[in-house]
Amino acid sequence: MGSKGLIFLILLLIASSEAQEWAGTDEKAEDLIKEINPDYEPWLSPIWEPPSGEIESLLFSVQAALGALLIGYILGYYRAKHARNA
Amino acid sequence: MHIMEGFIPPEWCILWYALTIPVLILGSLRLKKLLNTEHSKSMLAVAAGFIFVLSALKIPSVTGSCSHPTGTGVAVILFGPSITAVLSFIVLLYQALLLAHGGISTLGANTFSMGIVGPLCGWVVYRLFKKFSFKASIFFAAAVADIMTYVTTSLQLALAFPAFEGFEGIMFSFIRFLGIFAITQVPLAIIEAFLALTLVSYIFKYVGVGEGELWAQKA
Numbered sequence: 001m002g003s004k005g006l007i008f009l010i011l012l013l014i015a016s017s018e019a020q021e022w023a024g025t026d027e028k029a030e031d032l033i034k035e036i037n038p039d040y041e042p043w044l045s046p047i048w049e050p051p052s053g054e055i056e057s058l059l060f061s062v063q064a065a066l067g068a069l070l071i072g073y074i075l076g077y078y079r080a081k082h083a084r085n086a
Numbered sequence: 087m088h089i090m091e092g093f094i095p096p097e098w099c100i101l102w103y104a105l106t107i108p109v110l111i112l113g114s115l116r117l118k119k120l121l122n123t124e125h126s127k128s129m130l131a132v133a134a135g136f137i138f139v140l141s142a143l144k145i146p147s148v149t150g151s152c153s154h155p156t157g158t159g160v161a162v163i164l165f166g167p168s169i170t171a172v173l174s175f176i177v178l179l180y181q182a183l184l185l186a187h188g189g190i191s192t193l194g195a196n197t198f199s200m201g202i203v204g205p206l207c208g209w210v211v212y213r214l215f216k217k218f219s220f221k222a223s224i225f226f227a228a229a230v231a232d233i234m235t236y237v238t239t240s241l242q243l244a245l246a247f248p249a250f251e252g253f254e255g256i257m258f259s260f261i262r263f264l265g266i267f268a269i270t271q272v273p274l275a276i277i278e279a280f281l282a283l284t285l286v287s288y289i290f291k292y293v294g295v296g297e298g299e300l301w302a303q304k305a
Contacts, residue, residue: 006277010145022146025153025236026088026187028266029243033093036247036259042092046186059184060142063177067138071285074128074135078292 087156087199087239087267088181091189094246102242103194109202110175113168120169125293133161134173136285140278141177141200147270155278156235159228160285162205163212174201195242204235221283228282232275236267 033040050056120126140157147153161170175197181187188196208231215223240263248255249262 006280009273009277021150023151024144025151025266025270026090028151029239029263030090030093032262032266033243033247036249036262040247042090043096044092044189044191046091046182046189048183049186050184056185060144063180063185064139064142067135067140067142070131070135071139074132075288075292077128078294082292082294 087153087196087236088178088188089192089195089239089242091182091186092191093189094192094195094242096191098242098246099191099194101194102192102198106171106175106194106197106202109168109171110197113170113172116166117169117172120165129164129289129293130169130173132285132289133164133170134176136160136282137173137177140281141181145274145277147273149270151266151270153236153267153270153274155274156200156204156232157278157282158200158205158235159208159224159231159278159282162209162231163224163227163282163286164289167202167206167209170205171197171201174205196239199238199242200235203238204231204233207231207234221287224283224286225279229275229279232278233268233271236271237264240264240267 050059117130120130137157137160140155142154144152144154156174158170158174161173175193178188178193178196178200182189182193182196208227211230212223212227215226241260243263244256244260247259249258
């Protein structure tokens with residue numbers, strides 16, 4: 001199954017359910033905590049939060065890019081080495 | 087699966103830290119020994135890279151909400167559970183400090199689910215299935231590591247927030263949290279399993295390690 005298949009699968013997942021909020025499960029769990037225990041106050045809040053949604057998605061992209069770079073660089077190295085030795 | 091900063095009471099945070107820290111110490115020791123073996127540094131980077139990529143992707147799912155895979159399957163197949171715990175800890179620390187996903191107080195709890203229980207279950211599946219089918223063992227190890235992470239998060243939240251007193255209250259909450267996490271996760275775990283299978287097969291083919299000589303067993 002190639003990347004095309006994966007993209008198709010993801011599109012299918014989005015298309016299969018209509019008019020959703022597509023919220024994160026972490027936030028949904030947070031809502032459920034508030035429902036079960038309305039008095040609960042988080043006793044600590046994050047030291048630093050990304051100032052906006054854009055900056056948050058930037059940092060997520062950086063995380064993914066770093067990972068992909070590592071994988072691509074190293075696998076490329078071994079692939080070429082394998083080809084030379086073959 | 088990130089439990090937000092301050093979202094479970096302090097006593098639970100301490101408990102999950104207490105269970106996680108010994109595994110992280112064990113993992114660091116094994117990591118130190120492992121670094122002397124051939125290919126280990128580059129393969130560690132690939133396994134860590136896989137966790138970085140997959141845990142950054144929030145993918146929409148059948149339930150109408152988004153969640154992310156964990157990517158720990160590849161690391162646990164290559165290096166075993168304790169080293170996977172260290173790699174997960176690094177990713178979770180990055181997300182806690184820079185993305186406000188998870189937090190320092192809940193880092194122990196989140197490492198326990200994503201870095202320990204999930205990968206450990208995947209590891210067991212891998213070892214059990216390996217004799218029968220190479221491909222199936224990798225596929226199911228990755229899927230199980232993913233799903234079990236979210237099952238653990240649900241249990242952690244249910245223990246901290248039982249719907250009412252006693253065991254039944256915990257179970258009631260557990261099922262409700264599972265309703266949020268587990269069903270959403272099934273399609274994502276399948277996607278992750280396909281990716282993990284592709285990557286591990288590639289590694290075995292081009293890096294030149296056979297099925298029988300994994301780093302996890304050498305270290």
